Amino acid sequence: MSVSVRIPTILRTYTGGSAEVSGEGATLRDVLAKLDSDYPGIGARILDESGKIRRFVNVYVGEEDVRFAEGLDTVAPEGVQISIIPAVAGG
């Protein structure tokens, strides 16, 4: 499936400054693997050494925080927007 991926400011050094790039994959895991092959190194910024989403990163597939869905196994429907966002606090 082809999807679009929104890149947070602190990862745009990997994407040549692009705030949004195109991606591909049936699940979030596949999309992130493809993203890392297109932009080497970016994957390790999002996933920790054991391959889990880092605890201060939020990833959304469409409007859904993937921790409410199936995590890395969340299905990425055709044309969906995936957002990678650093966790922030406040209130």
Next chain:
Amino acid sequence: MSLDFGPATGLSCRECGARYPLGPSFACLECFGPLEAAYSFGAVSRADIEAGPANIWRYRSLLPVPEDVADKPNMNPGWTPLVKAGNLGRKLGVKSLYVKDDSANPTHSFKDRVVAIAVEAARNFGFHTLSCSSTGNLAGAVTAAAARAGLDACVFIPAGLEAAKIAMARVFGGRLIGIEGSYDEVNRFCSELIGDPMGDKWGFVNVNLRPYYAEGSKTLAYEIAEQLGWRLPEQIVIPVASGSQLTKIDKGFKELVALGLVEDTPYKIYGAQALGCSPVSGAYKAGHDVVQPVRPDTIAKSLAIGNPADGPYVLDIARRTGGAVEDVTDAEIVAAIRLLASTEGVFAETAGGVTVGVLKKLVETGQLDPDAETVVLNTGDGLKTLDAIADGAAPTAVIRPSLDAFRATV
């Protein structure tokens, strides 16, 4: 641009320790961990602090602000009462109890403390607009501080907030944007706005200014210790929304010890949540060290953060100090608001009902030592969450102006 952040010398990642220069950045480039202010403190004495103004600037040598901060137009929050709560203590069976009443701040919540620090950062970085994502109290604190400082304001809230918080945020001017969604969705929106040209030269107090902003909560720790006669309380009950406040109160206590301003005595930190938004107490009870986000549903809207960024640190601190994280139902929150008001004359917002309700539960379940000196935080004013007790907002009786009519009511 020459930056003046007083004793702060840089930013460091709380997760991996990576160091960065002082700037409007909030996430570690290596691991996305939160950045916080790092300091090189000079000699600080009790006498220096005691000679300072009756607001948070008495602690300016411990904060990321310039030495002359008190001369600039800002809200001068803090130095709120530490109420000796003998009546409430007797009701709960707690021998020595104090309420730190932060509803006494200029916009009636603890948020004035954190925003005051963020305003100095915004000035330092040459930002023209002050912004935030807010559960309500922060929005009012930001628009008020922006008005005082002569900055523009544009703040974002979940559209379904309490009317009093909306009115308070709007009266100070600037733009108030209601977002259709929860606080967590507002937060996500702001994180995206920050990378967009529309958000250029904007200081989002709890996003790109967060490393500075969050330090303001340390002043609660400093004040409580100073008001107790320069010592640490044995137990403290703190509300948990994002978890930032609890994390920084712990940091403040540790700094006081490191600087020799108080004796190194043990303290236990307890976190308080509403059951309808209890991702941290849920994780605590399950023995987890990460926090699974939840969708909030509680009257304690100021604590309704379902995806608390500092949640893992709250778990670490509660466990390290021998405290706990506990939660109470909405009904218990309302009962606790009434209990605090009727015993101590302090009218708390729902978040204060959460801390007092949790204190009661901690005593009843044997998790808190009733013989140890205890401080409970009230972080906001009951007038902002009147709906919570609206069913009690009618007079006890309505009568004709006659003595007989009054006698009949007794």
